[in-house]
Amino acid sequence: MKVLQHTAETLHTALVSDSKDLAKIYRKYSKGERRFLEEGLCTSQPDSLFQPITLHSDSDWILAHPEVPEDFQNFYRYLSRRTPNASQNTIYIQTIGSFGDVGAQTEQYVKWLKSYCQAFFYGLSVELLPAVSVSETRCCFRINNNSHNLQIYAGDLLGFLEVRKPGDAFCVIGITMIDLYPRESWNFVFGQASLSQGIGVFSFARYDDSFYTRSYAGRLKKRLKLKEGDYSVFDGCYTPPMTSTLLLRSCKTMTHEIGHMFGIRHCQWLSCVMQGSNHLEESDRRPLDFCPICLRKLQTSVGFKIAERYKALLCWIEEDQTSGREEASAPFFPKPTEAFDTHKLWLHRCLDILEKG
Secondary structure: OEEEOOOHHHHHHHHHOOOHHHHHHHOOOOHHHHHHHHHHHOOOOOOOOOOOEEEOOOOOHHHHOOOOOOOHHHHHHOOOOOOOEOOEOEEEEEEEOOOOOOHHHHHHHHHHHHHHHHHHOOOOEEEEOOOEOHHHHOOOEEEOOOOOOEEEEHHHHHHHHHHHOOOOEEEEEEEEOOEEEOOOOOOOEOEEEEOOOOEEEEEOHHHOOOOOOOOOOOOOOOOOOOOOOOHHHHOOOOOOOOOHHHHHHHHHHHHHHHHHHOOOOOOOOOOOOOOOOOOHHHHHHOOOOOOHHHHHHHHHHHOOOHHHHHHHHHHHHHOOOOOOOOOOOOOOOOOOOHHHHHHHHHHHHHHHHHOOO
């Protein structure tokens, strides 16, 4: 195990920049906002709001995929990064395939993801595109030789999303409960994206706790001979139970991938939702939110007040779901936010600092 500990000076430069014009922009933050952002410079205490990155093995992303760290200045100066504007300021979410056996619960789950995304990227619109079946995408598919589950080809899904991308879209994100593969020689991929086109797709299939066990319900019980264009194999396709842990993992992955659409690269500064991950254990270690350096990147792109964003996220966790229900007889599925309890306490701590005088 190794702790990636940067000096306070290094982190300050990554956050503020040595450039006079960028330092001037930084000073436009309120006193409370600067105090909060600079909490990330002091990571020596175990109860600090922001923690250094801990590397557990050589298979962790940073060691397996060496990248040049992206500080705020490199992000800001990058000419090809995409920024929302008045005509393209909507994040669209496209569900692909089944998301559960109970129709109303499936719809509610997707709405939870939408509203979380709305709070996380506070200030932008988030909309759901009409759900599509696997057959509507006309994608290639296969059976994985190792896990013996159905997989769909991510490249075809990206092509499908590109054609369906609305004119006012900042980006379109496809989400599915079906496993993905990027090419025949690869075992699987969690997700794939084209940043220049503003499209991406990712799967929650491997976030099922039992995915890597022999008892995984998605394993095909008999050998199937697949026929090109015969999508009937996806009828009744297994989808993971909608637990609190799955919801947390889904929110984390969705916001990480959309973060890339803004040009935010994998974080190597502090423990952050934008860290890369090679496996579920590493993904679970990531926090749900940005470190101060990545937060400044997003805030510069969108223009929200930092405290207002955290209030929206806190409201998503704490909101009373029984209010505003149009029909008392309609099925009610309480939002399973137990896995967000630690994050809720963290959000309260953030607001305490932001709202101090």
